Amino acid sequence: MTLRDRANPKRFTTALFWFLFGGIFLFGDLMVQELGKSLAYRIVGGCVIAIALLAGFGLVGKGHYKMASDEERIASSNRLKNWLFLPALMIPVVTVIGTLFLKGVSIGGVYLLDQKQLTLAALCVACVAAILTGWWLTKGTPLHAIRQSRRLVDTIGWAVILPQMLAMLGGVFVTANTGDSVQKVVGLFVNPDSRFMLVVIYCVGMALFTMIMGNAFAAFPVLSAGIALPFLINVHHGNPAPLLAIGMYAGYCGTLMTPMAANFNIVPAALLELKDKYQVIKIQIPTALTLLVADAFARMPLTYLRQEYPNHIMHLLNDDGDVLPPRELHPIFYGCFDWHSAVHGYWLLLRCVRLYPDLPCRNDIVALFDEHLTDENVAKELAYFTAPFRASFERPYGYGWLLALAQELKQSSLPQATGWYQTLEPLTQDILNRLVDYLSKLTYPIRVGTHYNTAFALALGLDYARSVEDSALEQAIVTAAERFYLADTRYPAHYEPGGDEYISGALTEALLMSKVAENFPAWFDAFLPDIGSIAALMNPAEVSDRTDPKIAHLDGLNLSRAWCMKHIARALPANHPAQQALRDAVAKHLAASVGHVVGSHYSGGHWLASFALLALE
Numbered sequence: 001m002t003l004r005d006r007a008n009p010k011r012f013t014t015a016l017f018w019f020l021f022g023g024i025f026l027f028g029d030l031m032v033q034e035l036g037k038s039l040a041y042r043i044v045g046g047c048v049i050a051i052a053l054l055a056g057f058g059l060v061g062k063g064h065y066k067m068a069s070d071e072e073r074i075a076s077s078n079r080l081k082n083w084l085f086l087p088a089l090m091i092p093v094v095t096v097i098g099t100l101f102l103k104g105v106s107i108g109g110v111y112l113l114d115q116k117q118l119t120l121a122a123l124c125v126a127c128v129a130a131i132l133t134g135w136w137l138t139k140g141t142p143l144h145a146i147r148q149s150r151r152l153v154d155t156i157g158w159a160v161i162l163p164q165m166l167a168m169l170g171g172v173f174v175t176a177n178t179g180d181s182v183q184k185v186v187g188l189f190v191n192p193d194s195r196f197m198l199v200v201i202y203c204v205g206m207a208l209f210t211m212i213m214g215n216a217f218a219a220f221p222v223l224s225a226g227i228a229l230p231f232l233i234n235v236h237h238g239n240p241a242p243l244l245a246i247g248m249y250a251g252y253c254g255t256l257m258t259p260m261a262a263n264f265n266i267v268p269a270a271l272l273e274l275k276d277k278y279q280v281i282k283i284q285i286p287t288a289l290t291l292l293v294a295d296a297f298a299r300m301p302l303t304y305l306r307q308e309y310p311n312h313i314m315h316l317l318n319d320d321g322d323v324l325p326p327r328e329l330h331p332i333f334y335g336c337f338d339w340h341s342a343v344h345g346y347w348l349l350l351r352c353v354r355l356y357p358d359l360p361c362r363n364d365i366v367a368l369f370d371e372h373l374t375d376e377n378v379a380k381e382l383a384y385f386t387a388p389f390r391a392s393f394e395r396p397y398g399y400g401w402l403l404a405l406a407q408e409l410k411q412s413s414l415p416q417a418t419g420w421y422q423t424l425e426p427l428t429q430d431i432l433n434r435l436v437d438y439l440s441k442l443t444y445p446i447r448v449g450t451h452y453n454t455a456f457a458l459a460l461g462l463d464y465a466r467s468v469e470d471s472a473l474e475q476a477i478v479t480a481a482e483r484f485y486l487a488d489t490r491y492p493a494h495y496e497p498g499g500d501e502y503i504s505g506a507l508t509e510a511l512l513m514s515k516v517a518e519n520f521p522a523w524f525d526a527f528l529p530d531i532g533s534i535a536a537l538m539n540p541a542e543v544s545d546r547t548d549p550k551i552a553h554l555d556g557l558n559l560s561r562a563w564c565m566k567h568i569a570r571a572l573p574a575n576h577p578a579q580q581a582l583r584d585a586v587a588k589h590l591a592a593s594v595g596h597v598v599g600s601h602y603s604g605g606h607w608l609a610s611f612a613l614l615a616l617e
Helices: 011-035 037-056 070-101 118-138 142-175 178-189 195-213 216-233 240-256 262-271 279-304 339-355 362-372 375-386 397-411 417-441 454-467 471-485 505-516 520-527 553-571 579-596 608-616
Strands: none
Touching: 011 037, 011 142, 037 142, 070 118, 118 142, 142 216, 178 195, 178 216, 195 216, 195 240, 195 279, 216 240, 240 279, 262 279, 279 339, 279 362, 279 608, 339 362, 339 397, 339 608, 375 417, 397 417, 397 454, 417 471, 454 471, 454 505, 471 505, 505 520, 505 553, 520 553, 553 579, 553 608, 579 608
8 A cells, every 4th residue: 555655755665664574574484484593584684774774764754545524533433432442442351351261271172372372362362353343333344444554553653663673672682691781880880788779770770771772671671680680689689579560660760751762752742743743751751750759769768767777876875774776765766877867768758659659669668667667666766755854855856757757647548557647646746745845945946957946847847737637736836936937037048058057047937937927928028038139048058078977968958948949939929029039049959959869878868868859849
C-alpha cells in the first residue's frame, strides 16, 4: 500500500523501511537455518543499520488515507458508544485467562498453546479474538482494518519500533559485559559499605541511563548487573524482588523525562498532532522528578533511623545507671544522629506516603513503624522526659517535631496509622503539656536560627493543634505568638545569617504570624518593609564545607527559607509588591541547596531531606 501511495513523497524509502523491519521478523529464523548464524546476523545487522539511516535522515513519511467523514464518525460513535472499548479490553482479559487456565491443556496429546511461551501464545490468541470482535462490532472489513493500521503506524512513524530496538540494545550491553565496567567504576568512587549511597546511585543511574537510551529495558540489565547484584544483593544481602522493582520504578521516572521515550512522548505527541512535539515530556518532567526525589528522600531516613552511630547525645546523667547507649535511652528515636532528627525522619516517611501513596518503599516504611512504635518503646521514651532535671530536653525544637509527627499519624491514610497514633499518644500528651507550661513562663521569645527558636516550634505546634482541634493548645500558642511578635516592626534581617543557622529568625516569625495575625499583610509590611531590598535575606547562604556538621546547617537554612517564603507569599495578596521578590528568592534558595540533599555527607544527610520536602511542597 505504501509503495503504491503516490501521495507520499517518500513512498519508496518508507516502503523500504517497513519491508526491512518486517523482513527481519518474517525471515530471520529461516536465514539462520539456511545461511548459518554468522551470515544471518550480519544481514540482520545491515538491515538494522539501514533502518536507522532511513529514519535518521527523515526518509520515512506519511501518505494519503481514506478517512470517514465527521458525520460518519459521529454516527459510528453514537452507535458503538462504550462497546468500542471491548476489543481493547479483551486483549488483557483473554491473555490472563489463557495463561491461567490453558496450562497443560491438550487434545489428543497436542497442547492447545505452546507451553514454553504460554503467555505470548495467549496474547496472540487474544489479539486475533480482539480483531474478530472489532470487525463484528464495526461491521468493517479486513482491508479497512489494515488501512487504519497503516494510518496509525505512519502517524507514529519510525518511533513505533523504538521499544524493540532499545530492548535489543539492552541485550547487546549484557553480551558486552557493560555491567562489569559499571561495577568497576562504582567500586573506584563509592564506599561499598555505604548501602544508602549505592541505592542512590542505582536509582539515579537507572533514571539517567533510561533518559539517554529512551527505555528502561536497556538500562535495567546494565545497572542491575553493575550495582544491584554485586553490591546491594551479594554484599548487603538485599531482597532482590523489591530492590529490582525500585530500579524499574526509577527507570520509569526516567522514561517520563526523555524525548526518546516512544510510548510516553513521541507516540502521544504524534497521535494528538501536537504542534510542540516535546509538549508531553514538558508536562511529565515535574511529576517524574517529584516521584524520583520523594523516593530518594524517603530512603534516607529509612536507612538512618536504624543507624545508631555516630550519635550526638544531649544527655543529662542522674547516676551511673544512666550511662547507656542511644538505643537503650531512646528505643524509637535513637537513629539519625540525634533525637529530634529521628523524630522528623519518621515525620518525613509519613509525609511522603501521604503525598505519594504508591511510593515503592511504602512497605519498608510500614515495617519500620511496626518495629519501633510499640507500647514498651513509647513508655521508655516517656520515662526519659520524666526523669529529674530533664525538663529542658529537646525544648522547644523536639517538641514541635513530635507534635508534627503526631499530626501526620492522625492524617495518614495508612490503615496501621491509627494504632501508631494511639501508641504514641502518651508521649504526645506529655510533650503537649510541657509546651503549654513552657509558654506560660517564657518571658521573651528566642529568635536564634537554631534549635531553640521559639517561632519554629510554635508554627509546628499550631498546625498540630488545629488538625486535632485542640482549642486549648491553639489558644496558648496564639496568645504567646501575639505576645511575642505582634508588635514587632522593622526586623533587622540584614544581620542574617549566622554561621551555623538553619532557620531564619525573620522568615520563621513571619511564617508563624501568617497563621496568627488577623491582618497579616499589614503586619508583614511593618515587620519586613521592602523585603526585596534585603540582599542578605533574598540571596542563599554560601556553604563552604558540607562535611562540617555546623556549617552544613546553612543548606538547611536555604531550604527552610524557601519553605517560609512560599507560605508567606500564599498569605499575601496576589498583587503584593513582595510577590515577585519572594518567587525569585525561592528559586535561588532551592537551586543552591536542594541538589545537595540526596547523597550528602552524614553531617547534613541525616536531617536535610525533611527540610527539602517542606521547601518543595
